[in-house]
Amino acid sequence: MKNVILTIIVIVAFFFSGFSQNQPTERQLIENTIQRYFDGWATGDTTKLGGAMHPSCQLKNYNNGKFITFTRNQYLSLFKLHERTKNLKTSIVAIDITNNMGSAKVEISTERDLFTDYFNLMKTNEGWFIADKVSTRTPHKIFNVNAILPKKEIIVEGLKRPWSIAFMSEDEALISEKEGDLVKVNLLTKEKTKIQGYPADLDDSITGFGDNTGKFEVLLDPDFKTNKYVYLSYVALSSNNRTTKIIRAVLENETLQQIKVLFVAEPYTKERYHYGGGMVFGKDGKLYFTIGERLFSEQDQPAIPIAQNIEDRRGKIYRINSDGTIPKDNPDFGSKASPGLYAIGIRAAQGITLDTTTNKIWFTEHGTHQGDEINVLKAKANYGWPMKTTGKYRFAEFAPKPIPGNEYTDPVWSWLQTVAPTGLHFYSGNEFAAWKGNLLVAGLSKGSLWRMVIEGENIKSAEELFTDDRVRMRKVTQSPMGKLYILTDELSGKLIRIRNVAL
Known part of the structure; x- marks a missing residue:
């Protein structure tokens, strides 16, 4: 008999133990009440919404300098049945319970606003109810990813007419100063370090306004992290005459080492204008560069104009391998043509860039009186100078x-x-989302920055930026992470970041 009684006791104890384990906790009961509130709020269901609130419940908030109170019925009258609000997120941030009283902080996030509610709850014989609520609303900052409001921010100052920039990382870059040094710049600390070992035949002496002599492009090899190759263009001096020279060097310990001459735009002459010097690597891994004709006046043209003479290295665009050898698939201009010749008829091209979406190369060209151009580079093309121009000649009788x-x-x-267009760049960053794929062109003459919408090989529209804040611009480019930068052509030049302050 004792064994039977003991068995019954164990069974009853087990039953009530299991029953108690299945009973919701007070916290869970409060969460259920709040969830009914959430569900009613999201759909306008006043049965659920009202069922979560005690009849004496009051709801309060402070808005525009006024303290506002709603009774339960007044609050419910604001709701009508509707489909569940899209992009609605709800969360219970905190719950605190003492005997039959509780408090909770909850958040309701919609597309436009974040509602933060503080509930006081009480437990009655019918369960937990919201006794009162105070609420605040915080509008989300709505981002229009296509909103554009460009603003300049100076990053580095005191550069001596910077001509080119090559990013070694997001925060470190090489800058070629036309009338100064090749420097490594830390964009965070602003520290500048001079790169040693620049070739001794450099000529950066300036005789006056319009003198183009100095350092030009600095370009990193596509495999720079492995081979440390940098490519430089500059004015080389020999027997008081000058020309454009292209070299490759290994950058090691902030010094140019193992310098290799890739190209010399012979002949050396006395002129100090229109050297060219723009460089870019194509998708094919070949090095493309511009060489100007170096004349100031078309009246000084020889019988066969320089840019039309395939034996003269001036006034052309070239394509070579990274070691200076000539690609076998280069266009054939004939046995007397300058090695590496790719296109002719160039007056004073400086900017050259790759459109990475189409793999086409575009370049800018300085005209005489007007006639500034943008061109798409094509093999064996003749761009016409000086036989034709979209502007006017300096001398009408020419x-x-x-x-x-x-x-x-x-x-x-x-x-x-x-405009005097120089450096150009196809934008591919995210900060100016509406500009993706647009061509940006820097201009010297009026201190302009142009944004151009491209369709195929056509420019559909052009917008001039910063018309109320002009400064001579030499280069426009972007960092590895897509930040937009310009270099200004000034005696104390600047590296400026263009920020989108609309975001």
């Missing part, structure tokens, strides 16, 4: 003799005013 059989490639864009 009339070049036609060259039989020549065909000329027209620019994709030319300006009616003088």
Whole structure:
């Protein structure tokens, strides 16, 4: 008999133990009440919403300097049934319980606002109810990813007419100063370190305004992290005459080492203008660079104009391997043509860039009086100078003799005013989302920055930026992470970041 009684006791104890384990805790009961409130709020269901609130419940908030109180019925009258609010997120941040009283902090996030509610709850014989609520609303900062409001921010100052920049990382870059040094710049600390070992035949002496002599492009090898190769263009001096030279060097311990001459734009001459010097690597891994004709006046042209003479290295665009050898698939201009020749008819091209979406190379060209151009580079193309121009010659009486059989490639864009376009870049960052794929062009003459919408090889529209804040601009480019930068052409030049303050 004792065994039977003991068995019954164990069974009853087990039953009540299991029953108690299945009973919700007070916290869970409060969470259920709050969830009913959430569900009613999200759909306008006043049965659920009202069922979570005690009949005496009051709801309060403070808005625009006024303290507002709603009774339960007044609050419920604000709701109507609707589909569940889209992009709604609800959360219970905290719950505190003492006997039959409780408090909770909850958040309701919609597309536009974050509602933060503080509930006081009480437990009655019918369960837990919201006794009162205070609420605040915080509008979300709504981002329009396509909103654009560019603003300049100076990052580095005191650069001596900077010509080019090559990012070694997001926060460190090489900057080539036309009238100064090749420097490594830390964009965070602003520290500048001079790179040693620049070739001794450099000529950066300036005789006056319009003198183009000095350092030009600095370009990193596509495999720079492994081979440490940098490519430089500059004015080389020999027997008081000058020309453009392209070299490759290994950058080691902040010094140029193992310098290799890749190209010399012979002949050396006395002129100090239109050296070219722009460089870019194509998708094919080949090095493309511009060489100007170095004349100031078209009246000084020889019988066969410099840019049209395939034996003269000036006034051309070249394509070579990174070690200076000539690619076997280069266009054939004939046995007398300058090695590496890719296109002719160039006056004073400086900016050259790769459109990484199409793998096409675009370049800028300085005209004389107006006639500034943007061109798409094509193999064996003749861009016409000085046989034709979209502007005017410096001397109206200049009339070049036609060259039989020549065909000329027209620019994709030319300006009616003088812009002096230099560095250009296809934007691919995220900060200016609406600009993706646009061509940005820096201008010296009026201190302009142009944004151009491209469709194929056509420029559909052009917008001039910073018209109320002009400064001579030499280069526009972006960092590895897509930050937009410009270099200003000043005696105390600047590296400026363009920020989108609309975000």
